[in-house]
Amino acid sequence: MGAITESNIDIDFAGAATTPPVDLDLRPDHLEFGRVTAPLWFRARYRNAAWERGRVEPWSTINLHPAAIVLHYAQCIFEGLKAYKLPDGSVALFRPEMNARRMNHSAARMAMPDVPEQLFLDGIRTLVDCQRKWIPDPPGSLYIRPTLIGTEPCIGVRASSEYLFFVIVLPSGSYFPQTLSGSTGTVRVFVSESVGRAARGGTGDTKAGANYSVTLQVIAAAKKKGCAQVMFLDSHGERTVEEMGGMNVFFLRGGTLVTPPLTGTLLAGITRDSLLKLAPTLGVKVREERIAWDELLAHVKSGRVNEAFACGTAAVITGIESFVLENGTEAKVGDGQCGPVTHKLFDALRNIQYGVSKDPFGWVVPV
Numbered sequence: 001m002g003a004i005t006e007s008n009i010d011i012d013f014a015g016a017a018t019t020p021p022v023d024l025d026l027r028p029d030h031l032e033f034g035r036v037t038a039p040l041w042f043r044a045r046y047r048n049a050a051w052e053r054g055r056v057e058p059w060s061t062i063n064l065h066p067a068a069i070v071l072h073y074a075q076c077i078f079e080g081l082k083a084y085k086l087p088d089g090s091v092a093l094f095r096p097e098m099n100a101r102r103m104n105h106s107a108a109r110m111a112m113p114d115v116p117e118q119l120f121l122d123g124i125r126t127l128v129d130c131q132r133k134w135i136p137d138p139p140g141s142l143y144i145r146p147t148l149i150g151t152e153p154c155i156g157v158r159a160s161s162e163y164l165f166f167v168i169v170l171p172s173g174s175y176f177p178q179t180l181s182g183s184t185g186t187v188r189v190f191v192s193e194s195v196g197r198a199a200r201g202g203t204g205d206t207k208a209g210a211n212y213s214v215t216l217q218v219i220a221a222a223k224k225k226g227c228a229q230v231m232f233l234d235s236h237g238e239r240t241v242e243e244m245g246g247m248n249v250f251f252l253r254g255g256t257l258v259t260p261p262l263t264g265t266l267l268a269g270i271t272r273d274s275l276l277k278l279a280p281t282l283g284v285k286v287r288e289e290r291i292a293w294d295e296l297l298a299h300v301k302s303g304r305v306n307e308a309f310a311c312g313t314a315a316v317i318t319g320i321e322s323f324v325l326e327n328g329t330e331a332k333v334g335d336g337q338c339g340p341v342t343h344k345l346f347d348a349l350r351n352i353q354y355g356v357s358k359d360p361f362g363w364v365v366p367v
């Protein structure tokens with residue numbers, strides 16, 4: 001295909017493979033999360049205080065000056081959403097406008113320019129549309145990673161005046177190798193009592209790349225203990241539960257779902273928000289409240305908390321089998337299996353995302 005122009009986006013992928021190679025196995029349970037990148041990307045540059053036209057084209061490596069601000073001061077934010085194949089063969093996104101808004105919330109905090117919502121949404125829609133053949137069948141999906149980086153070369157500590165916004169897409173199955181896609185499964189979770197993730201007044205409620213680099217050491221240590229995720233407490237010594245390294249967290253306590261409130265130090269997950277709205281329609285009571293870890297642990301041990309799960313775009317809903325503490329003890333949640341409420345929410349959310357059941361919320365957006 002030659003260069004075409006659609007709205008404010010140029011499309012030019014002459015010669016690029018928009019069909020996956022025959023030897024690439026796109027079955028969801030054969031895909032390691034985050035490993036396979038489809039051939040096209042969407043990119044747009046910000047220069048001279050304005051956004052230039054965006055392009056869909058074969059992705060290329062990025063040439064950066066060694067003094068580029070992103071390399072030194074981590075001026076980098078990103079988003080994560082998915083495209084799903086619906087039963088009639090069409091393709092849909094899930095609440096993409098929420099990602100556009102959250103991206104700009106992150107951008108403001110990191111002194112970056114807004115990515116115009118139209119550019120964000122049109123870019124993603126066009127990119128996904130050009131690579132429909134890369135979307136795995138259910139229970140798989142196409143993971144979409146919009147990213148914004150400060151590219152200006154300057155070693156002075158200040159915001160960049162030039163930016164690159166790009167979107168890549170990756171066919172994906174389950175986030176956790178321990179669980180099959182299309183089922184909830186359970187994982188062991190390490191509780192980080194001494195290493196924090198986000199400080200008050202910091203950037204915990206943004207998707208800044210730097211929020212993730214500070215978790216890598218403890219994630220690596222947790223993996224050595226056989227835990228797939230880390231749950232962080234607040235960093236100001238109150239020992240309240242915040243969230244996981246890349247997911248929000250819910251607990252079923254005495255029949256009511258509870259999750260920490262958005263205090264500014266944790267991410268406003270779109271899955272979290274969706275579950276807060278969806279649960280009551282399924283007869284599940286839900287509450288945002290401050291959760292003291294020591295009390296919660298006592299409730300896990302007594303069985304009053306009998307289900308717990310992590311949730312996010314990548315992980316969907318993943319049950320928590322047990323919590324592993326820094327002192328090496330382990331507290332099993334319920335019988336360690338995924339409980340009925342977790343299952344119910346998982347099925348209801350997935351059925352909306354995959355167009356299997358009606359979407360009374362208007363969350364599903366056709367591509």
Ligand SMILES: Cc1ncc(COP(=O)(O)O)c(C=O)c1O
Pocket residue numbers: 080243244245246247248267268269270271272311312313314
């Ligand atoms: C730190 C963190 N918390 C929570 C989430 C869940 O957010 P969402 O449901 O929007 O994917 C994510 C994933 O984006 C995350 O990185």
